[in-house]
Amino acid sequence: MNLSLFVQQILNGLTLGSVYALVALGLTLVYGILHIPNFSHGALFMAGAYTAFFFIGSLGANYWVALIGAAAVTAAIAVLSERLVFSRLRDSPPLHDMIAAIGLLLFIEAVAHAIWGADFRRMAPPFPGIMRIAGTVLPIQRALIIGGAIGLMIALHLFLKRTTTGATIVAMAQNREGASLVGIDLTRVSIITFAISGALAAVAAVLFAPINLISPSMGNLVILKAFVIIILGGMGSVPGAILGGMIIGFAESFGAFYISTDLKDIIAFALLVAILSLRPQGLFPAPSR
Template sequence: MELFFQQVLNGLTLGGIYSLVALGLTLVYGILRVPNFAHGAFYMVGAFASFHLMVAWGLNYWVAMAGAALCVAVLATLAERLVFHPLRNASGLHPMIAAIGLLLFLEAGAQAIWGAEFHRMPTPYGGMVEVAGVTAPVQRLLIIGAAFALMLALHLFLTRTVMGSTIVAMAQNRDGASLVGIDANRVAMLTFAISGALAAVAAALFAPINLVFPAMGNLVITKAFVIIILGGMGSVPGAIVGGLIIGFAESFGAFYISTDYKDIIAFAILVLILSLRPQGIFSKGAH
């Protein structure tokens, strides 16, 4: 039972990170209706920014995380203005190619600045605590608590604030939202900023128990796409549920089957669920 609960803890850790990344991705998809492949690069930049602020500038972990979130939010907003906004009337293929180009550009930039080698971010909370008979690293508990707190905060923002309601309205019907006076440009910029900040925070939370390197966002963004397809394209609840499903599946699959198949399990689950429910778990889009 102790090993079982250890896998539950690992599943919640992975699920929380995946859900945060997928939430940012699904918010952008709800506005643009275009998969943002550059989102993985935003995740990578967030990890390097927090790493640099801690190691080079000696800042506190939480200050470094906030600084990374701000940097990536600005970067994502600039990407929306300079890359995606000029292509708003182009076919879906053009923004996708632009997103891939932005991904490669940011990866090359990170490699030029920090090098191609792997970096390890200092662990701010390296202690262990015992919870219900299970020994748990403090950093993993921090990831779980912070990730779900951010999900709750995002839910309250989208459902209880006027600005959040404009994002939901734009995701549901862009033309209708414009007709009632919602500024599409402002909403798009805000959505990209929130998306980038979520990716940066997820990276800063996960970096102390993972490695930081220029290509680190590639596998994460691939799984994030699996999650939003699994949960239903454009669905915020679907991104959260899909992230938890993939997180638990990877954790238990790696323990009870083999770590060699850990990354394949996500795609096997995608095929299984979509064969039963092709529209995804939540099929009505962003709520």
């Protein structure tokens, strides 16, 4: 077979995997706080893309300003959802949190729908050029996605491992009562975690938007794949989210190329069904708390 086409698929897989991993990272961090899958996370992804679209289209901001603005706005939406909804449901059964998360998802999607309509929007790539590496064509936007995602993952890793604030997030995820006993403030940790998860989703969306389309339902498939990823990688596991993101990204890119583009969206879910049938606890189960 053609080697350069093969390399091309690897680059595609890396691009998709980077986006999925960023979304899954936020989801897995929030799982540590909520202990439920946050179904509204996909809406944050979509909100990030629209915010950047608004900054660029209506305010004439440049790409980087829009990226930071979208991250800030989406982080604020995530924190608001935590303050107004999830923190008030802390003592409710998990079923109620999940239904509330679905309510949030419907609401944020409906707001985007009401403001921008159902039409697909396009965000012009800020760097339309291409790079050539060893005979393979790599659009700069894709390089940006891969580089940006890897940079963010390293930053997040250092934040969680090297800073006290990061350590409080990890501690809270490991054991809420224990963390409270040693004086960690649940409210503060929740706010920080939601802000990070919102910002990560927005950055992923804004990086991805120029090579994709923007629509109110753009987050749905991405978030479902992020769910598959955190099940593969273990709920609450940061390395698991990154590895899972890459697995799904590569499976999709090679599946679309060698099997069929029609089936590429089903591949992730078929993988999930297959894996959960064989290992109900996921590939890398978190140690029981």
